[in-house]
Amino acid sequence: MIQMTAEAAEATRTEPVVQMSGVSVSFPGVKALQSVGLTLRAGEVHALMGENGAGKSTLIKALTGVYSIDEGTIIVGGEPRTFHSPAESQAAGISTVYQEVNLCTNLTVAENMLLGREPRSFxxxxxxxxxxxxxxxxxxxxxxxxxxxxxxxxxxxxQQLVAIARAVDIDAELLILDEPTSSLDADEVAKLFEVMRTLRAEGVAIVFVSHFLEQVFAISDRMTVLRNGQFVGEYLTAETTQLQLVQAMIGRELETLDKIEQAAEEHTVKTQGAPLLEVLDLGRKGSVESVDLQVFEGEVIGIAGLLGSGRTELARLLFGADTPDRGDMRMRSKGTKLRTPRQAIDHKIAFSSENRRSEGVIADLSIADNMVLAMQASRGWLRPIPARTKDRLVKKYIEALDIRPTDPNALMRNLSGGNQQKVLLARWLITEPELLILDEPTRGIDIGAKAQIQQLVADLAKDGMSVVFISAELEEVLRLSDRLVVMRDRRKIDERANEDVTVSDVLEIIAGEVRNDA
Amino acid sequence: MSAQAPTIKDLGSSLPDAIRRFTPPPRFYPVLATIALFIGMFGAGSIRYEGFSSPQTILSVLVDNSFLIVLAVGMTFVILTGGIDLSVGSVVALSTMIAASTLRSGWSAPLVIVTVLLTGSVLGLLMGLVIHYFEIQPFIVTLAGMFLARGLCYVISLESIPIKNGTFTSFASGTIEIGDYFITPSVVVALVVLVIAAVVLHMTRFGRTVYAVGGSEQSALLMGLAVAGTKVGVYVISGFCSALAGLLFSIYTLSGYNLGAVGMELDAIAAVVIGGTLLTGGSGLVLGSAVGVLVLGLIQSFISFDGTLSSWWTKITIGVLLLAFVLIQRLFTRRTT
Incomplete structure (x- = not known):
């Protein structure tokens, strides 16, 4: 038995700040939470862990009064409570920073921090x-x-830090941080952790939700794991290994990642003959400078680079979402000009944008409607897809991609991020593209869904589809791609076959360029 | 940090230098543009027409549009939350009808005023409740309110009713001398409303919540702000302002007329937009709306000074200005986001 931190040990003896038990929440067509419990103690950082769609956000919103609970009890400060609005839970000392920054960008920083609690005189x-x-x-x-x-x-x-500052200013007894670190860099995370430690020492109970396992192990005292809306267990961080945690979270998917890596290594591409897509000197002022690129059939091209290196811009040029102002493009050796996404779709190019929410998901439509959108667009609006074909396709992809819920009529807004991403992938796969451009397909989704999406990309490539894969996570790019393109400062600075390339190699390529400039 | 946006305080001793380098916060840009437009128009008029340069020209614009200022102030609250109120013109007409008919049947002036203000506020309250609790678009709800209020005018009377009440007529003929120039008591009422509105919007929690709701209703809700009360509240304010504008209008015309103030809601919206308030909500100042009304009024002065232009040029000019301002706002918001 490894000893607990002194604070945690002491806290265990005191009464919990919040105790939720047997909590169930359901949405139309989705059972989001089934009899889940959560116990939070003063002076303790409690990590809430689980895949996307496991029900973490729902549990938090049930606690703070955004959603009403169907069953179960919530005991706050020793008394059973039901909150009907965030204002009520805030008044009871529960302060929340949500996953998406929920502040008003039209107001000042100070106003955002103190809205509703402004100091007043007369x-x-x-x-x-x-x-x-x-x-x-x-x-x-x-x-x-x-x-x-x-x-x-x-x-x-x-903005994220301001949201946290707002929560801190409330002088809460319970501070909930739902994925606060997803948009922070290492220094900012360190800063946040300092703040969290200060607050913990002051006796604040903190709920910390994060996909980054290292961060969870660095800061938390205790963990509760959810899976598919159900309670898996509560663990003391000091007594748990990363492996145990991951297994609790995802169960079986861990092996998948290893398999993908092997499959990708075995996967060989014939890079002789004519490429599927060839671009020469492609560029656009203020976006990307002169890029040459060849994509062969069945090949996965990984594009690595820092944020703002031009990787997204390149993808948009390839798809015609932005119009290139220079260069040539040949699809199957025929000269092509892509000026609009529509033309790209006609050439069997598909593009899944990095902005899932604003450029992909139509939240108020069903899974089925979201899936057939691109196919319908390419057929033209005068030729509706027969209902039977639609049902068949939708069913096929819900199964193939393991989309949950499996009900094709479930509304997109009720799906977790990972499942939304899968629906978007299905949308493009239905059009049977020859070239699939994926911009950050795994951002903000959990490790299980990530593994599934990577597996899918590997399978598609094996079946002959060409894929341009863009991701900020270098491990992912290296695991999947046959060839690696490195971007920096809106230029392609390196291209090499992905054989024994490591993350630090890539970082050196990027950094090396910096040194050369200096 | 603060060095990026120098303020007078930062720059210390050299005042002229400080004024030269002072840059107002970006949120004032649209209002400053409207003020610049107003000054430009006034300058152009002064060069072109004899007598235009007199301060009385501006004061007369105020006199002739005091009710529209009140209306635009109420509308600004609604638009700041991202809503719209199409009922205000009809509520103005209804208010004049209620005032004229109750005065004719012998009610005392204070009682009439209270009745009218209450009616407008209750109408606004009802529309606000429907909009918020049934989650129906403000456009449709206030359109219904517009028809309802206009219809009620005809229920009261099919013809226009003159107002002969002493309090109202003396208020109508009263003037306040400022040196060689004059304004009417209505102008004072309008300016007081404007000042109160500015204070409420900028110095109370209700006012800041109005901006927060317009910025992001979802965020405001999650921050635990009183979204429901605020959203309903702005329609009550707009209803109250419409009723007050109706009283001023009935004093201006000394009658209740069921076909009066047709399309005035559109003038109010135009004034608010020209004054720099974003129709999507969250950004704008009541001062801008008041200047927007002055711009509209000054166009009419142009036409009456010219004498040869048809009054329809007013509408054409307002249309062009409106389009120009919306386009400018578009460019402005595109740059900042």
Whole structure:
């Protein structure tokens, strides 16, 4: 038995701040939570773990009063409570930072931190005091942000930190951080952890949701694992290994990743003869400078590069989402000009955008409708897809991609991120493309869904589809791709066969270029 | 941080230098553009027409449009939350009808005023409740409200009713001298409403919640703000302002007329947009809306000073200006997002 931290041990003896038990929540067509329990103690960081769609966000929203619960009890500070709105739970000392930044970009940083709690004198808001108080909180958290600046002028990472500063300012007994680190860089994460440790020492109970296992092990005292809306177990972090945690979270999918790697290694591509797609000197002012690229049949091209290196811009050029202003493009050795996505679709090119929410998902349509969208568009609106064909295709892809829920009429908005991503992939696969461009297909989704999507890409390539795979996660790019293209500063700086290339090799290529410039 | 946006305080001693380098926050840009337009129009008129340059020209614009300022102020609250209120013109007409008919049957002026203001507020309250709790688009709900209020005018009377009440007529003929120039008590009412609205919007929690709801209703809800009360509240305010504008209008015309104020809701919306408020909500100032009304009024002054132009040029100019401002806003928001 490994000893618990002193704080955690002490906290175990005291009464829990929040105790949820037997909580069930359902949406139309989806049983999101089934009899789940969660116990939170003062002065403890409690990690809530699980794949996408496991029910973490739902559990949090059930606690904070965004969703109403069908069954179960929530005991806060020793008393059974039911919150009907976030305002009520906030009043009870529960403060939440949601996955997506939920602030108003049209207001100032200080206003966002103190909305609803502005310092007032004689009934009117004391702007000066408000800015001062916001400034003090920001300073306490070590953040160098002007409280008077408009929130919308800051990058997402800063907005995320402001959201946390708002939650801290509430003086909550329970602070819920739902994926607070997904848009933060390493320094900012370290800063956040410092803040979390300070608050923990002050006796605040903290719920921490994250996909990054290392972060969870670095900061949490205790973990609760959910899977498919059900409670798996509660663990002490100090007594649990990463492997045990991953197994608890996903069960079987762990082996899949290993298999993909093997399959990708065995997978060989014939790079002789005419390429499927060839671009020469392709570029667009302010977007990408002159790129040459060949994609052969059945080949996975991985594009690596830092954020802003031009990897997304290149994908958009290949698809015609942005119009190139220079260069030539040949599809099957025939000269082609792609000026619109429509022309690209006609050439059997498909593109799944990195902005799942704003450029892909239509939240109010069903899974089935979302899936057939691209196919319908390529047929033209005057030739509706026969209902039987549609049902068959939708059923096939729900099964093939293991989409949950399996009901084709479930609304897209009720799906988890990973499942939404799978529906979007199905949308393009239905059109039977020859070239599939995937921009960050695994961002913000859990390890299980990631493995499934990677497996799918490997399978598709084996069946002869060409894939351009873009991801910020280098491991993923290296695992899947046959050939590697490295981008930096909107240029292609390197291209090599993916044989024994490691992550640090790629980082060196990117960094090497920096040194050469300096 | 603060060095990026120099303020007078930062720059210390050299005041002229500080003024030269002072840059207002971006949220004031649209209003400043409207003010610049107003000054430009006034300058152009002064060069072109004799007598236009007199301050009385502006004061007369205020006198002739005081009710529209009140209306635009109410509309600004609604639009800031991302809503719209199409009922205001009809509520103005209904208010004039209620005022005229109750005065004719001998009610006292204070009682009439309270009745009218209550009616407008209750209408706004009902529309706000429907919009929020049934989640129906404000466009449709207030369109229904517009027909309802207009229909009620005809229920009260099929003909226009003159107002002969002493309080109302003396208020109508009253003037307030400022040196050689004059304004009417209605202008004072409008300006007081404007100041109160500005204070409410910028210095109260309700006001800041209005902006928050317009910025992102979902976020406002998750931040635990009183979204329901705020959304309903802005329609109550708009209803109240419509009723008050109706009272001012009945004093201006000294009658209740069931065909009056047709299309005035569109003038109010135009003024708000020209004043720099985004129709999507979350950004704008009541001061801008008031200046927007002045711009509309000044166009009419142009036409009356010219004498040869048809009054339809007013509409054409408003159309062009509206389009120009919406386009400018589009460019503006595209740059900042």
């Amino acid at each position: 009934g009117r808001i004391d702007t000066r005091a408000m800015n001062r108080r916001a400034g003090e909180t920001l300073t306490r958290l070590g953040l160098d942000i002007d409280p008077k600046s408009q929130l919308g002028t800051h990058p997402i990472a800063i």
